[in-house]
Amino acid sequence: MVQAKNQALIDLVQPIIDEQGLLLWDLSIKKVAGQKTVELLVDLPAHENISMAQITTFTQAVNEALDGAAVDPVPGEYMLDIASPGMDRSLNEPWHFAWAKEAGNPITIALFAAKDGQKKWTGLIKAVDEKQLVLTVDGEDKSFSWDEIAKAVVSI
CATH class of the missing domain: 3.30.300.70 (RimP-like superfamily, N-terminal)
Structure with a gap:
């Protein structure tokens, strides 16, 4: 923080x-x-x-x-x-994710360990709360706990 x-x-x-x-x-x-x-x-x-x-x-x-x-x-x-944080800025704080959601920016997250066979996911933020991030990826909602996410950036 x-x-x-x-x-x-x-x-x-x-x-x-x-x-x-x-x-x-x-x-x-x-x-x-x-x-x-x-x-x-x-x-x-x-x-x-x-x-x-x-x-x-x-x-x-x-x-x-x-x-x-x-x-x-x-x-x-x-x-x-x-x-400037740049167009492909890192998302580190909860409000960064809210900012990206508000802007309608897709984001890319990298996970510490693969989930459903993937370590990287790109999508639009559907929801953000204190427990998790929900991305819409190819029309499907995927939930990620904050502990799973190693890095997140705005995807350009």
Whole structure:
């Protein structure tokens, strides 16, 4: 869950996100080739594509907020990477699946173990709840528990 990853950083960027009318899709802090990287994926909330100009404006505001913060929300040296989640975005949070369902986007899921002889399934989301995901695949509804799903992306 994005909120649990780094609340201090979220507290710093959320007012900027709200002010600019953006949507925080994901936030991660990871090591890439020995370099700590803070990645923020932002988009527009109404299934529109964010522009490079909007990402640039957001990046500048975040940099200013980080530079002016009394306490650095990400201790140590790091690289800041701000981007769009892309058309084939990963679906990690329950609301990501609701977003894809609302947009009518087909998704592809990869399972940890094969189900009905397949490890990958592509279809439209019929239902999402706290226990499972239901996809309509070739006119047939298939249910998957969250524990079965290794990865999910919007299928383009």
